[in-house]
Amino acid sequence: MEIQKAAMAGTLESSDAQVTVTPGGSGIELTLESSVMNQYGRQIKATVLKVLEGLDVRDCKIKVIDKGALDCTLKARVECAVFRSNDSSTENVPWGGVIK
């Protein structure tokens, strides 16, 4: 998927993460802020990159502000932001396809 426009998903509440994607650049430019950076920073980055790879997003800027989200929440927020940037988050989402 291509990032068509800037889009955001998630909140800054505890156990959540706020993810913003914007078009541009070549490759993935990931900026991460996390309340658990020292313990989980590497794992969070790996999860975000894996989700983007699964969605076949090759070029984008992505900013993640993590408030201690579980992996499943992080995935949900990244996917929702990417689908929102394509205006395709509200119907016929490929559950169990690229979303898994």
Next chain:
Amino acid sequence: MIPRPKPERFRLRRTMMFMNAQKPGLIKDAYIYGLDSIMLDLEDAVAENQKDAARFSLYHALKTIDYGDTEVIVRINGLDTPHWQEDIRVCVAGGADGIRIAKCESAQDVKTVEKHVLAAEKEFGVEEGRTLLMAALESPKGILNAYEICTASDRMFGVAISGGDFRKSMHVRVVPGGIEINTARSLMLLAARAAEVQCFDTVFTNLDDEEGFEAEVRQNHEMGFDGKSLINPRQIAYVHQTFAPTPKEIATAETYVRTYEEQSKLGVGVYTVNGKMVDIAFIKDASRVIALAKACGVYHGDL
């Protein structure tokens, strides 16, 4: 990936707690409370512009979190919104145990949802018939059509009254004792029992009024409800305690079942226990009490 066992249409459902599917902080530990069912909400708890995000969050929660023995029901948006069809797709794809149809008013509403559930089961390769349904009755029309709603599908396991919307449509407010929705509760109970499905009462929203809550739970139990919708974990224990059979009820039920077996072998149909007449009509109810006691974990006998 957590494979959930095939949902049981009839099981213990004393407590069903609402949780916003959009709030990860809530849904990640829902199984620790010992609830019978949780109700992940895509409807009123989720803001209009976050319906999509709530579905992504719901899908991964369903696929990742082990809810153990807690049943997982999802409340979908009403059929008058643009959201319900995608809600059904995500529920079925994620493997939710059941779907709660909000603002249900007719058998046709149930059939419409059932049709889309079946289509989603086919689309996602889910066993056909796996996804259960229940209906929330929130209007006078819904209550008056309760029986046709309860019998509209083999997937239906129960109905619940939703007090907030119902009271608004009747121009009444919460009255201690419940006279304002007594008729609706009673009609819905009659319909549910006639259709042989379960029946659940509405939420009690004033968390500061513990006495009022407890009085309502006792009344629910006396009226014959199977369980109650809840909004806070601290409401759970009292409901479980109130809906469990008492040691005296269990002992009486045991005596009836045992003596009935003995007497029927001797060719006797009606007899007395401690001065009370007993015949087969009592035995079905006695067996139900023992089954409920077992399900509640308070039965220690050997029947």
